[in-house]
Amino acid sequence: MRDIAQYDVLVVGAGFSGISALYRLRKLGLTVKVFESGGDFGGVWHWNRYPGARVDSEWPYYQLNIPEAYRDWDFSERFPDHNEIRAYFAHLDKVLGLRKDVRFNSHVTSAQWSSDGWTVETRDGQVAKAKYMILCTGSLHRRYVPGFPGLDTFKGVVHHTGAWPRDVSVQGKRVGIIGAGATGVQVTQELGKQASELTVFMRRPSYCLPMAQHKLSGAEQKGWKSYFDTLFRQGRKSPAGFPVLGMPMGVLDAAPTEREEWFENIWQRGAFNYLALNYNDVVLSKEANRLVYDFWARKVGARIKDDSKRKLMAPQEPPFFFGTKRSPLEQDYYEVIDQPNVHVVNLNDEPLRCFNATGIVVGDKQIDLDIVVLATGFDSFSGSLTQMGLKNRHGQDIAEIWKSGIRTYLGMTMHGFPNAFMVYSPHAPTALSNGPTLIELQCDWVVSAIEKLEKEGATRIEAKSAAEDDWIAMIDTMNERTLFPLTDSWWNKATIPGQKAQVLTYPEGIETYEAQVREKLEEWQGFEVTH
Numbered sequence: 001m002r003d004i005a006q007y008d009v010l011v012v013g014a015g016f017s018g019i020s021a022l023y024r025l026r027k028l029g030l031t032v033k034v035f036e037s038g039g040d041f042g043g044v045w046h047w048n049r050y051p052g053a054r055v056d057s058e059w060p061y062y063q064l065n066i067p068e069a070y071r072d073w074d075f076s077e078r079f080p081d082h083n084e085i086r087a088y089f090a091h092l093d094k095v096l097g098l099r100k101d102v103r104f105n106s107h108v109t110s111a112q113w114s115s116d117g118w119t120v121e122t123r124d125g126q127v128a129k130a131k132y133m134i135l136c137t138g139s140l141h142r143r144y145v146p147g148f149p150g151l152d153t154f155k156g157v158v159h160h161t162g163a164w165p166r167d168v169s170v171q172g173k174r175v176g177i178i179g180a181g182a183t184g185v186q187v188t189q190e191l192g193k194q195a196s197e198l199t200v201f202m203r204r205p206s207y208c209l210p211m212a213q214h215k216l217s218g219a220e221q222k223g224w225k226s227y228f229d230t231l232f233r234q235g236r237k238s239p240a241g242f243p244v245l246g247m248p249m250g251v252l253d254a255a256p257t258e259r260e261e262w263f264e265n266i267w268q269r270g271a272f273n274y275l276a277l278n279y280n281d282v283v284l285s286k287e288a289n290r291l292v293y294d295f296w297a298r299k300v301g302a303r304i305k306d307d308s309k310r311k312l313m314a315p316q317e318p319p320f321f322f323g324t325k326r327s328p329l330e331q332d333y334y335e336v337i338d339q340p341n342v343h344v345v346n347l348n349d350e351p352l353r354c355f356n357a358t359g360i361v362v363g364d365k366q367i368d369l370d371i372v373v374l375a376t377g378f379d380s381f382s383g384s385l386t387q388m389g390l391k392n393r394h395g396q397d398i399a400e401i402w403k404s405g406i407r408t409y410l411g412m413t414m415h416g417f418p419n420a421f422m423v424y425s426p427h428a429p430t431a432l433s434n435g436p437t438l439i440e441l442q443c444d445w446v447v448s449a450i451e452k453l454e455k456e457g458a459t460r461i462e463a464k465s466a467a468e469d470d471w472i473a474m475i476d477t478m479n480e481r482t483l484f485p486l487t488d489s490w491w492n493k494a495t496i497p498g499q500k501a502q503v504l505t506y507p508e509g510i511e512t513y514e515a516q517v518r519e520k521l522e523e524w525q526g527f528e529v530t531h
């Protein structure tokens with residue numbers, strides 16, 4: 001007979017979501033066990049160690065709204081790097097005493113429902129059971145490596161950015177980077193300064209925005225901290241978790257000079273302000289979008305002296321609509337791209353044919369390399385859930401169920417998975433929001449649901465299939481008036497061959513999302529609750 005540890009709630013994942021869930025569940029006096037496949041706290045930040053890795057959300061907002069934690073914690077930069085973020089997680093652990101409820105290096109390999117709860121098994125031999133389960137597995141966990149022909153014949157070194165070893169030196173080496181998304185931009189910006197030759201293999205450029213990074217002084221932090229509570233609360237009342245509101249008019253409603261002045265103003269503020277503070281029809285109108293793109297292309301183009309590189313990085317004709325795919329923040333990315341030791345291969349003109357022992361063949365050209373960096377992204381949203389043996393109450397694996405498309409209700413529950421919840425998830429504003437803001441919102445909802453169920457003496461909650469249909473149809477309708485569905489990206493799972501592309505982003509902002517999901521909680525709308 002196996003020894004099965006019993007808890008009230010099992011949580012999978014110990015990043016921002018798992019910690020937020022644990023923190024709230026403890027307040028209810030519930031017993032919790034967190035299983036985490038990594039060796040420490042941090043979720044994606046435990047793994048994200050490639051050179052240049054840093055967060056693109058500004059420091060006040062990229063932390064949890066836990067006063068006992070933020071009171072004694074200072075970041076050193078407006079956009080902290082991965083080392084500092086991990087140090088922040090260690091601080092959370094120290095202040096909140098988290099570790100005693102977490103088992104690390106413990107990858108969940110099976111999660112099965114029986115009439116009285118979830119039984120979870122892990123690769124390291126743990127078995128645990130609980131009435132509830134919260135999946136805090138993140139939306140960007142499972143690394144994506146395209147099936148490049150001959151990849152295994154390459155005699156050099158290959159690293160995916162999500163599994164970067166500690167001791168890689170690229171000094172004097174010929175480096176190739178495949179991918180130019182947020183990760184590709186950061187790693188290129190860093191390695192271009194170190195490698196002897198760096199070749200970027202790019203399908204589409206990113207529309208990068210200026211980071212406007214700066215060091216934070218003690219006085220600046222102290223000043224802001226007295227407003228943290230207000231900032232965090234206002235963040236919840238904003239579209240993306242940052243307490244700012246865009247211009248309440250369309251791009252074409254403004255006179256051209258007025259428009260240019262506003263574009264310039266919000267450009268100079270750096271970060272996502274060129275999107276967040278822009279006119280209200282940037283992702284609704286193709287014409288508006290083009291004007292926003294043209295200003296961006298002029299700004300970026302002016303920084304690239306090399307004509308052919310300028311045409312690739314800031315083309316005259318936009319390859320996709322502005323703001324419909326993640327805009328990374330950069331510091332000197334375009335200057336690095338402009339360096340003579342940095343080369344850009346446009347994979348649309350010269351397709352990547354294969355790897356061989358010494359490098360990569362593109363078009364009819366051989367490019368010899370010592371190190372290849374795969375900045376090719378993640379199996380977004382579903383990747384972590386489809387590799388943990390998660391079965392519905394009929395014993396079907398979620399990997400099978402979701403083959404024909406991801407289904408959720410409110411982005412937090414699923415039909416067939418009683419008493420299971422998920423956070424930072426598909427069908428929620430995940431891709432368009434500041435992570436910690438949305439995570440805290442969803443954890444508040446999930447823990448309120450559990451509290452209410454316990455108060456009512458309920459044994460079981462399950463989303464209705466029809467409620468899922470309605471939620472998905474509503475999100476589709478919301479997106480119909482936007483330009484989002486017209487662009488392929490990890491936001492809509494449209495970049496991995498063989499996977500079902502679908503609209504997965506709730507586009508109306510987190511304030512509207514919270515109001516909607518809160519309302520459903522009151523009368524258990526869309527749920528079957530067994531008392």
Ligand code: NA7
Binds near residue numbers: 140326377489490
């Ligand atoms: P992304 O944003 O999904 O970027 C992946 C990159 O890899 C992107 O440039 C892709 O080109 C490229 N890619 C993917 N498959 C291929 C193949 N087969 N050949 C060549 N190039 C390929 O992942 P990131 O890690 O950069 O960022 C993920 C998120 O992390 C980011 O949005 C932030 O929120 C943090 P494409 O653009 O599809 O043409």
